[in-house]
Amino acid sequence: MTEIPQRGMARTARLARLPLGVAGRATLGIGKRLTGQSAEDVQAELAQRTAEQLFTVLGQLKGGAMKFGQALSVFEAALPEESAAPYREALTKLQEAAPPMPPEVMHRVLDEQFGTSWRSRFTSFEDLPAAAASIGQVHRGVWTDGREVAVKIQYPGAGPALMADFNQLSRFAKLFGRIFPGLDVKPLLTELKDRVSEELDYTLEAEAQRQFSAAYDGDPEIVAPRVVASAPKVIVSEWLEGTPLSKIIATGTQDQRNRAGCLLALLHFSAPQRAGLLHADPHPGNFRLLDDGRLGVLDFGAMARLPTGAPEPLGRLTRLVLEGKTDAVITEMQEERFIRKGMEIDGDRVMDYLRPILEPLAEAEFTFTRDWMREQAQRIADPRNEAARVGRMLNLPPEYLLLHRVTLGSIGVLCQLGARAPYREIAERWQPGFAA
Template identity: 70%
Template sequence: MSELGRAIPRGSVSRTARLASLPLGAAGRATLGIGKRLSGRPADAVQAELQQRTAEQLFAVLGQLKGGAMKLGQTLSVFEAAVPEEVAAPYREALVKLQEEAPPMAARTVHAVLSQQLGGRWRERFRHFDDAPAAAASIGQVHRATWRDGRDVAVKIQYPGAATALMADLNQLSRFARLFAALFPGMDVKPLIAELKARVVEELDYGLEADAQRAFAAAYADDPQIVVPRVVASAPKVIVSEWLEGTPLSKIIATGTAEQRNRAGHLMAVLHFSGPQRAGLLHADPHPGNFRLLADGRLGVIDFGATARLPDGHPEPIGRLVRWALEGRAADVLADLRAEGFVRPGVEVDAPAVLDYLRPLLEPVASSHFHFTRAWMQKQATRIADPRSEASRLGRQLNLPPSYLLIHRVTIGSIGVLCQLDAAGDYRSVIEEWLPGFVA
């Protein structure tokens, strides 16, 4: 069998075994919890210990895997700020590793992919190629090289068999998505996995990714705030683009100064809201591994595998709804929510109650200064997730139309990263400039 044919399947048995261990481990922990309660330990203490053990096993398993498990781990990692601190703190380092690391391919497999994608004389296109990967993630890894014209480049190479592994892992994970509920309050992981599965075909097509990167690079050419490396060459399983030097956002989160955190947070917001207006695309994968803070203060964006096509920019009703909610126009907000499908026909909800549900979520743009913190996000997650709360009951009556699903997920994910950054600044001015409908 060729190197390309056997690269991924060889590890499929161990991957399946690790994934299968998750529900078995949960059953064991539940039994342990019942036993400890019978022995007289307080229920809260037992629950906290079960949460910690669940987190430890989930992060350990996801951190060892490529494919869908790695993709889900990276996606969930942006919501780490919503996890209760007593659970999140011991495993924050593991989540950061999910954003930046994965087991590498063997060099001979890398060479086989390059030969297949760039031709048998692929080495002639480079002055130098480093066999050791500079970074690795869910469906591919990146190598540093020097192009034939002397430019430093990043060579993104897809794992052979990635499509099979990705779908197998996501199918497996969807069977016990409920295990994640203990760690991410209010989040239903099953729809998230379904969305990831629906986008697999696009993410595996590096031709589409290269086109998206070209569109962003053209839109932000010579921009003073955001830099997108230009694509040098591309093939269905390989992208060669200009190398971008900078500090990974994960390091800014861990050890960055307040100035770096605030700068990165502001530019993340600028990218999120300006992308649809300038490039007709929404960058849809906001985890920190996809961003760098450059020495000159610009934000570097290095991965475009997940994008949403918004040729007309952000939907205008979003900006209008935010403006009306901040103005306290409860009846208008409810009427527009109905018109856009956020409230299903025949469902009766109270307009002031809807406004009370939304207003805390809009605090970041209610004034010219806001400080994103983990405590704030945990408070919002608890408010919405607690089944006894009015917010939770109302939330279950609302509907998220399919056309808004990805925008909503990316927005919440971006907010999660801002909370990890502990970023403060003027976010209202960003949406005043870039969000259609917000300014009358």
């Protein structure tokens, strides 16, 4: 089966209209300048309108466009409030919503994956999806043993649709750069494209979910639902009831925010050591705060596989920075290729660049805020700043790219939550090399 051609054409048409809309707004902006409106006011209005159109379009799409929007959504906390406010709601919708596939299409997928008698495995099955995302949608049912289950079904033709969207979105990198200053979206799109085959293989995802579920079995703070049955395009797992982090970000109490943030940090640091995996899709739609206070983890398609745990040099380097050992930091960064061979760089400048980023690990507890995230983003992104100049001299080795993105994404969600968490204590317990 393939995606209905008209839908694919409509998706391409929506994406293709984006740069035209931006060009039109830019022309309108010139007109407003000529009538006396300040450059700052015009730029703010253009950014707002561009963002509104961008996320409205992404919100209407499945496939790569929606997945890309979800990846961007975790960086929303870094945006200026006047730019972020108009489309924060649209970003939240991207985390859990997408147009559902028709029931007859969904039934055909189940016929192919589980056989035409698949209904005999359930005592009940809801045709209306409970959630829909970039690659598949989730239906609620009851398994024959009485367990409530979530049935994750992949959209037909999801693979070609994802690749087509990523290729199209790559053309608009500069557009996204206007909304997320300092964020180079091309490496992000390349990484998402490279991981498509993994995320489309639900057999591989089910294996990762089983690893997570076993690693946290009986844990008082984190739960990953057990897999009940799986096939290459369908996963059946135990239903997990709870409050999505997106809802807590919008309306949660401070206690809920702190609890969710603490557990999200715990998951980030502990999973490589306990499961040999790092959940690599940290947007809020993938997590639930359960009534008993545990963090429920969903969607195991995007994984960083770390069979020996998190890299020890990262923890050691972080500790050396916080201890102020400049010479040791430079030596370590050279050995790990964060500083290219032959590059001469002033150690004090490097320390000034790194210390503010590591503030959450310098204190017993740290309050993650949008203001702090914006400050860091502006400090590193503005080419006029010393930090930006130092950053351009440093190197991020390929083996650390995914870890870097996931860590930034996780911190972005903590800042959206406005959570206060014992980040240092959690890192000392779980990050190899960090504890002295």
